[in-house]
Every structure is written in structure tokens, then in C-alpha cells.
Amino acid sequence: SPSRPIVSLSGVAKRYAKVSALERIDFELFPGEVMGLFGHNGAGKTTIMKLILGIIPASDGQVKVFGQDPLSKQAFEARKQVGYLPENVSFYDQLTGREVLRYFARLKSVPKQAIEQLLEQVGLTHAMDRQVKTYSKGMRQRLGLAQAFLGSPKLLLLDEPTVGLDPIATQEFYASVDKLKSEGASIILCSHVLPGVEQHIDRALIISGGRLLAKGSLSELRQQAQLPVAIKTQG
Ligand code: ATP
Numbered sequence: 656s657p658s659r660p661i662v663s664l665s666g667v668a669k670r671y672a673k674v675s676a677l678e679r680i681d682f683e684l685f686p687g688e689v690m691g692l693f694g695h696n697g698a699g700k701t702t703i704m705k706l707i708l709g710i711i712p713a714s715d716g717q718v719k720v721f722g723q724d725p726l727s728k729q730a731f732e733a734r735k736q737v738g739y740l741p742e743n744v745s746f747y748d749q750l751t752g753r754e755v756l757r758y759f760a761r762l763k764s765v766p767k768q769a770i771e772q773l774l775e776q777v778g779l780t781h782a783m784d785r786q787v788k789t790y791s792k793g794m795r796q797r798l799g800l801a802q803a804f805l806g807s808p809k810l811l812l813l814d815e816p817t818v819g820l821d822p823i824a825t826q827e828f829y830a831s832v833d834k835l836k837s838e839g840a841s842i843i844l845c846s847h848v849l850p851g852v853e854q855h856i857d858r859a860l861i862i863s864g865g866r867l868l869a870k871g872s873l874s875e876l877r878q879q880a881q882l883p884v885a886i887k888t889q890g
Contacts, residue, residue: 661684661720662718663682665681666679667706668716680865682860689832690842690856690859690860691858693846694845694861698864698865699862702865708725720737736808736810737808738810738840740802744796745795746795746798746799750786755798756770756773759802760805771783791824792819792820797828797831810841812843813832813843817846832844832855857872
């Protein structure tokens, strides 16, 4: 693609004290793309998210988000363009869905006018005035997605968003992701499993033990050797 990448990592390494979490990671995410980041637990997926969010420094190499080092002062505006849905998001159960989004909208200085449309996009209009404690796990994840998308960030980072969801809830979640993609969001989606995710991604990275095992479209990846069985046996 000729356009400037939204995210680029080149030669990135991360060490936590004695643990080497990432080594020589290179990839780019271009505008409008949904990239799947696959790997087993401990492969380094969350570490990549934290580097992109600018909450930890790389030990080596360069991380660029919207063309800037996400840890630099100049990246102040760029950081607001990044939405993050962590693994196992939790909410104040006493609040309604609408109140949760109002609360986060205030924290992010996002006008509350956006809230009802967001609730519609994630299929929660019918439940917006119910307390979150009455929500299913799938509804909570979709509320988390709406929270991450407050302010229409240009980049969305989703960490294992459908763990523990049944197939229908998983499909409902990705239907909402597809809507946000059509609004122009570029997305990085971490997962340790492929089923349910593959129709919704344009490209994939596979990491193992902190190293990049493969990258490309799913059809390109399936033709490669040494890939985890879970990925090769799909489709
Ligand atoms: P999971 O899905 O289990 O979170 P992951 O692919 O996201 O896995 P990371 O959380 O990025 O993996 O962890 C990569 C490696 O770095 C693991 O070996 C982990 O134990 C280690 N690690 C992560 N965070 C820290 C930390 N703060 N201090 C020390 N080691 C860490």
C-alpha cells in the first residue's frame, strides 16, 4: 500500500528483566486493515499491544504509531486516536450500559452525543438502560468494544475479545467489529484461536515465543510449513 502505515514495528525487542518477551518483530498495519495477531498464551501479544499504546518502552528497535514514537511527548494527540479493549474487561455492575459509556466519555472528554449511536452499532440499544449486572458475557464484550471506540479512534486494539464467548456471541461481537471497520477504524485483534475470527481479518501475524513465525493473508499462511496446527487445519 502506498499510504503511510498506522502502526509500524521494526526490529523490535522487549525484555522484562531476564525474560525476553519479543525479538526482531517487524510489521506494518495500513489504514483500514484488520490484522489478526495470533499466538499461544505467553507468545508476546499483550506486549505488542502495550508497546503500541506507549505504556512500556521497547528494549530495541522502533515502534511508530501514526508516524510517531508513542512514548514521546509529541504523540499526545496520536495517543487519543488509539482505542483499547483489554482482555477480561470489567465494569461497574450497578451502572447501566448507557451510564458506563457516559462515565468513560467524560474520562476521555468525548461528547456524550456519540453514545446512543455507539450502543446501536454494538447491538445494545435494547439493553442500554439495564444494569450491566444483567448483561451476558457477550453483551459485556460488546459494551467494552463501544467503550474502546468512544471518540472514534483511528486504531483499535482488541485483546482476546471473544475468549469464553459461545459461537453466536462471537459472531455478534465480530458483526460489531465489522461495523466499526466500515467507519474507517484500523484494527489489531489478538487471539490464540482462529475459528470465528478468520472471516473478519485481512492479514495475520503469527508469533511464537516472542518471534514472528509468519505473516500474510490467511491463504498465504496456510501454504507455509511450520505453522501451528490450529491455524493450518482451518478452511
Ligand atoms: P497472554 O495471552 O497469556 O497474555 P501474550 O501472548 O499476551 O500471552 P505476553 O503477556 O506479551 O504474552 O507475555 C510474553 C512473555 O513476557 C511471557 O513469557 C510473560 O511471562 C512475559 N511477561 C509479560 N509481562 C511481563 C512483566 N511485566 N514482567 C516479566 N515478564 C513479563
